[in-house]
Amino acid sequence: MTQATLTNTGVNLFAVTGNLSFATVNDLLGQSKALFAAVPSLDIDLSAILHADSAGLALLLEWLRYGKHNNKVVRYKNLPAQLRSLAEISEVDTLLGDPV
Secondary structure, X not given: OOOEEEEEEEOOEEEEEEEEOOOOXXXXXXXXXXXXXXXXXXXXXXXXXXXXXXXXXXXXXXXXXXXXXXXXXXXXXXXXXXXXXXXXXXXXXXXXXOOO
């Protein structure tokens, strides 16, 4: 099992690496609470995701919900094709924003 990490890589910029799966998303959600609290907006780079499943998509939607409830803009960059496909099938692709 490949782990996943969430790293603050700059001002309001975060990177997710590894697998976004049922085995990893709970840890990432816990990490994100502390990291996201101190910034006014969130740009999250997803280019280093190796694999993603529906739990990974659910995490991205949860981060959007967090942003909405905390008045923070959440933008995803470099959304992997696998996640984009899952979002399209689930009809939530418009929530994730335009592909960047």
